Amino acid sequence: MQLRGPMNRLRELIRAGIGLGVIASVMTAQELPLQIAPVPPVALAEPVWDTPNLEQVFASFSECPEGSVKFDDLYYLRLQHGYIAALVAWHQAIETQVRPHVAGVEGGIRNARAARLMRVMVGLRLRDNPAVPNAAPLIGRVTLVLPSDWGRNAAGDVVDLVLFGTEQGFFVADVLAGGIRPYDATLQRATRLLRI
Amino acid sequence: MSSETNLIRHVLGAGIVLAAAGYLVPRSPAPEPLDAARHHLAAAVGKSALSLRDEAETPGELALISRDQWVAELRAVSGSDPEVYAHAARFHVMEHGAARRLVTWFHRQMKAMKVEFRPEIWDCDDYSRALTSFGEYAALQHFDLTHGFAWGRMIVDQHVPWGGVPANQVHELVLIHTNRGFIVVEPQSGQRVALERYPNRNSILEVFID
Numbered sequence: 001m002q003l004r005g006p007m008n009r010l011r012e013l014i015r016a017g018i019g020l021g022v023i024a025s026v027m028t029a030q031e032l033p034l035q036i037a038p039v040p041p042v043a044l045a046e047p048v049w050d051t052p053n054l055e056q057v058f059a060s061f062s063e064c065p066e067g068s069v070k071f072d073d074l075y076y077l078r079l080q081h082g083y084i085a086a087l088v089a090w091h092q093a094i095e096t097q098v099r100p101h102v103a104g105v106e107g108g109i110r111n112a113r114a115a116r117l118m119r120v121m122v123g124l125r126l127r128d129n130p131a132v133p134n135a136a137p138l139i140g141r142v143t144l145v146l147p148s149d150w151g152r153n154a155a156g157d158v159v160d161l162v163l164f165g166t167e168q169g170f171f172v173a174d175v176l177a178g179g180i181r182p183y184d185a186t187l188q189r190a191t192r193l194l195r196i
Numbered sequence: 197m198s199s200e201t202n203l204i205r206h207v208l209g210a211g212i213v214l215a216a217a218g219y220l221v222p223r224s225p226a227p228e229p230l231d232a233a234r235h236h237l238a239a240a241v242g243k244s245a246l247s248l249r250d251e252a253e254t255p256g257e258l259a260l261i262s263r264d265q266w267v268a269e270l271r272a273v274s275g276s277d278p279e280v281y282a283h284a285a286r287f288h289v290m291e292h293g294a295a296r297r298l299v300t301w302f303h304r305q306m307k308a309m310k311v312e313f314r315p316e317i318w319d320c321d322d323y324s325r326a327l328t329s330f331g332e333y334a335a336l337q338h339f340d341l342t343h344g345f346a347w348g349r350m351i352v353d354q355h356v357p358w359g360g361v362p363a364n365q366v367h368e369l370v371l372i373h374t375n376r377g378f379i380v381v382e383p384q385s386g387q388r389v390a391l392e393r394y395p396n397r398n399s400i401l402e403v404f405i406d
Contacts, residue, residue: 036333070402072321072368094333112283112406113344117329120322124311127318134316141406143283160283160406193281195404 036094039121040086044132045078045167051135052076057196060170063188070195075135077126081166084173084180087118091175111160114175115141118162138165140196142172142183147190151177163196258288259375261346266373266405273378273391276400280348287346287405292374296388302327303386313384320361320368323383324349327370346373348405350380356395359387371403 054071061069079087091114119139126132140163148155151174161172163183170183181187263282271277290298306326313319328347335345347370354367359382361367370381371391378391391397 036330073316073319075316113329113332116325116406117333120326120329123318123322124309124326127311127314132317134314136316136322143281158283195281 036117036121037090039090039118039125040083042122042125042137043080043083043086044137045080048077048131049133050078051133052078057138057165060165061188061191061194063185064191064194065189068191068193070193072196073136075133076138076165076196077132077135078138079164079166081168081171084164084166084171087122087164088173088175088178088180091118092178095176111162111175112141112143115139115160115162136196138170138196139163140194142187142191143193144187144190145192147186150174150181151179158192163194165196258290260286260343261289261373262286263405266346269373270371270378270391270400270403274394274397274400276398278350278400278402280403280405282348282405284343284405286343287373288343289346290372290374292376292379295372295374295379298331299327299381299383299386299388302330302383305330306383320384321349324368324370327381327383344406346405347371348403350400351402351404352396353399353401354396355399358382358389358395360385366401 052075054074054076057071057076058069094117095110095114119137122137122139126137142161142163144159144161146153146155146157146159153159153174159174162175164171164173171180172183172187173180263280263285266282266287267280270280306323311318311326328345328349332345350369350371352367352369354361354365355363357363359369361382361384370383372379372381379388380391380394380397381388
């Protein structure tokens, strides 16, 4: 438990003052080199108005262990299959930008990071387009035990992968290694967590 | 009709057409929201703009916390017994002041970009993702986030209205473990509170630390 003596109170007031100074500097900050470039224009599968609901999406994951699939939304938008490559290339450019600052990676955490950033940036692209129905892009994250060697990972490794839903079905990608493969029954059975 | 009258008519007609064209086609197209996003993110990553470590307080590297300790503290402080999903074993602990600055910064960016709630396409889970994503990528410029931050996206059964969000719904927020304990953040409004004072702390359903 933290002591609440007069000196601590004074210290908190000083810290609050410093905090206000920092907030002021946020308002006046100059533009600096790092930029998160916008994702390429989003290509949605046709027809765009066909937005599968949660139950329809869930039916595609019939081999996943019970309780391993978590949904954030009720309606979803399929991507055009060709858009996966564009999105992965976009993210690789960002990774290149930040890589000099990252010494190591623990347990494939960067695929989880990539899944989040892709979903956010695609959502921002779609959000202002009134022609797009109120539905979430099918971009998520899967954690699974690899049933066989794949790319930089060996069979038995627990890995995070990015999940995409397209007009051709569901696919997982290791965005760092650049590999993409169907999210088939074998991978579904090896799934620990799917969140979309 | 005289040629002068015809000339006047043509000039007037051309003027009307040009005026209509000027009305229909904006002289300078409105900036694309994502350009604004890019600008504001760029503006936010300078050390002077988004400091994630108060060196006077704790010099050196960011502290680490284990997954087990994180979960044990969450259960002890909240009284909830949520499912916690975490792949990694350890996480970087953000300092309390840095967390406050990050939340303020994020809220400013959302306002500057005029990002507002839109059902499904940009709702509570998207706000939570955006806060954690933007914060991480900004921090990556100055820190080796090998382990990721000790924060998670928290699903609650919101039975008490809080942070500008009404009650009686399942809701997603961000839970940050700082060096002074947990704070709960409503990314849509920028409101934050210590977990021990968060009114829905007893009904935390799931936490995803990713």
